[in-house]
Amino acid sequence: MSHNTILIIDDEAGIRSSLQGILEDENFTVRTTASGEEGLSLLRTESFDLILLDIWLPGKNGIDILCEVKDLCPHIQVVMISGHGSVESAVRATKLGAYDYLEKPLSLEKVVLTVNNALKQSHLEAENLLLREKIEARRNLIGEHAAIKKVKEAVQTAAPSNGRVLITGENGTGKELVARLIHQQSPRRNNKFVQVNCGAIPENLIDGELFGYSSGAASETTGAKKGKILLANNGVLFLDEVAEIPLSTQARLMKVLDTGQVESAEDGEKIPFNTRIIAATDRDLKKMITRGEFREDLYYKLNVIPILLPSLRERREDIPLLIDHYLKHFADSDGKKQKKMSEEALEAFTNYSWPGNISELINVIERFVIMVKDDEIRESHLFLLVEPIESQFVSGIKPLDQARAQFEKEYIHQTLIRHNWRIKEAAVELGVEPVYLEKKIQDLRISFV
Numbered sequence: 001m002s003h004n005t006i007l008i009i010d011d012e013a014g015i016r017s018s019l020q021g022i023l024e025d026e027n028f029t030v031r032t033t034a035s036g037e038e039g040l041s042l043l044r045t046e047s048f049d050l051i052l053l054d055i056w057l058p059g060k061n062g063i064d065i066l067c068e069v070k071d072l073c074p075h076i077q078v079v080m081i082s083g084h085g086s087v088e089s090a091v092r093a094t095k096l097g098a099y100d101y102l103e104k105p106l107s108l109e110k111v112v113l114t115v116n117n118a119l120k121q122s123h124l125e126a127e128n129l130l131l132r133e134k135i136e137a138r139r140n141l142i143g144e145h146a147a148i149k150k151v152k153e154a155v156q157t158a159a160p161s162n163g164r165v166l167i168t169g170e171n172g173t174g175k176e177l178v179a180r181l182i183h184q185q186s187p188r189r190n191n192k193f194v195q196v197n198c199g200a201i202p203e204n205l206i207d208g209e210l211f212g213y214s215s216g217a218a219s220e221t222t223g224a225k226k227g228k229i230l231l232a233n234n235g236v237l238f239l240d241e242v243a244e245i246p247l248s249t250q251a252r253l254m255k256v257l258d259t260g261q262v263e264s265a266e267d268g269e270k271i272p273f274n275t276r277i278i279a280a281t282d283r284d285l286k287k288m289i290t291r292g293e294f295r296e297d298l299y300y301k302l303n304v305i306p307i308l309l310p311s312l313r314e315r316r317e318d319i320p321l322l323i324d325h326y327l328k329h330f331a332d333s334d335g336k337k338q339k340k341m342s343e344e345a346l347e348a349f350t351n352y353s354w355p356g357n358i359s360e361l362i363n364v365i366e367r368f369v370i371m372v373k374d375d376e377i378r379e380s381h382l383f384l385l386v387e388p389i390e391s392q393f394v395s396g397i398k399p400l401d402q403a404r405a406q407f408e409k410e411y412i413h414q415t416l417i418r419h420n421w422r423i424k425e426a427a428v429e430l431g432v433e434p435v436y437l438e439k440k441i442q443d444l445r446i447s448f449v
Contacts, residue, residue: 004119005028005029005030005031005048006023006030007039007042008023008051009034009036009039009052010034010053010081011034011054012054015054015104015106022111035059036064036065039051039069040065040068043069043073049119050078050079050115050118050122051076051078052081052102053080053098055082055083056083063089063093066078067272067274074187075126075191077099077122078093079098079099079102079115081106082103095264096271099117100114100118102114126190140181141155141177142321142325143321145314145317145318148315148318151309155185156185159184159185159186160186161305163304164278164304166305166307167280167281168281168285168307169282169309170282170309171356171359172358172359173311174309174357176195176240179240180238182278183235183278188234188236191236192231193238194231194236194237196238198239198240198244199244207246207248208265210249210252211227211252211265212226212227212230212265214265229256233275236278237276237277237278238279238280239277239278240280241281242281242302243285250294250298253298254298254301256273257273260273285303311357312358313353316350319349319350327341327365327369330365330369331369337375339374339375339377340375345378345379348382348421351422353438355441356447408444409446412440413446416441
């Protein structure tokens with residue numbers, strides 16, 4: 001006996017009866033209703049695996065009901081039923097998230113085949129989701145510092161809603177991870193998470209990347225392309241480095257948010273915009289607004305739920321937890337025994353300023369796991385990964401200001417290593433204030449490797 005339950009929404013009693021008979025003969029459990037409103041009521045109280053939905057209904061039409069179904073239960077597959085003259089609407093429905101459509105008069109074989117294919121797709125997506133959740137369960141916000149606990153609480157608060165989120169923080173603090181955690185814990189988790197790295201796309205191409213373009217509209221392409229905004233419909237659109245979007249594209253994005261519609265680049269059709277936007281940046285958007293580089297109205301549209309990520313140096317007590325986590329992670333990935341870290345090496349890691357934040361720490365840990373052959377990472381191993389000062393100058397004579405800056409960087413670097421990255425001790429030897437030394441470390445981008 002099949003455990004799949006199918007809901008039929010059609011105002012024609014003959015169609016409902018015919019479909020119910022066909023599907024019950026295939027051992028499906030079937031519920032039927034004559035209106036979209038009744039169907040939505042059932043959907044709020046019962047669980048269904050598939051919906052067969054007529055396009056022409058009394059009251060709200062099938063397209064409107066489809067959009068509400070995808071809001072309520074985005075994981076449910078929907079197959080549209082179209083009569084004569086409604087095929088165009090059925091095609092439009094597939095753009096809005098319907099799996100497929102059946103044309104009247106209905107064919108028994110086509111009904112059974114389409115229903116089985118839709119359910120297979122649903123089961124495949126469920127399996128993929130489970131696999132993703134198992135993989136992503138290993139990635140989480142690690143730490144016990146008050147600042148990271150506040151971020152965890154913000155994720156829990158933001159996830160169940162549809163409110164737009166603006167994640168801010170230095171480069172490497174984990175903005176993408178937070179965006180994915182919100183998506184995984186949200187009602188949209190079964191739908192797409194589409195990421196756009198706005199800073200990596202040339203300014204003249206980002207408009208087409210977001211909104212798409214028709215055939216021949218882009219000089220380097222031959223076919224039409226659907227924009228990321230439409231690809232993410234019913235899911236989540238993650239705009240990483242949102243500050244890099246040019247003003248002209250900001251204006252188009254603002255129009256979509258204002259009207260709740262996005263225009264298809266292929267045929268100009270206006271499609272309801274049902275996408276949650278999560279944006280992230282390491283820049284000060286308020287200063288950019290003052291300079292006329294970012295739209296103030298777009299800032300307020302995006303900044304419904306603000307989440308600020310702390311830098312790693314602001315939560316140094318979490319560094320040992322992160323080190324242990326990633327030592328285990330890379331050991332598991334390579335099928336090796338987990339390395340330990342000596343107290344002296346751990347102290348050096350904790351004292352280091354980590355200008356690249358968690359991304360830098362992960363990179364360094366992976367490098368140590370690969371390069372250190374011993375079971376324990378010790379303070380002496382730090383020297384193995386420091387680029388020799390001589391190698392910095394082999395490329396030839398440098399201008400005086402560059403040579404001076406390079407010497408200052410190496411001099412401070414070696415002093416920090418001698419003092420195991422204890423800022424106060426190194427500052428005493430250098431004859432400067434600890435605050436000044438920390439600023440120099442940031443400005444000169446002094447790192448372990």
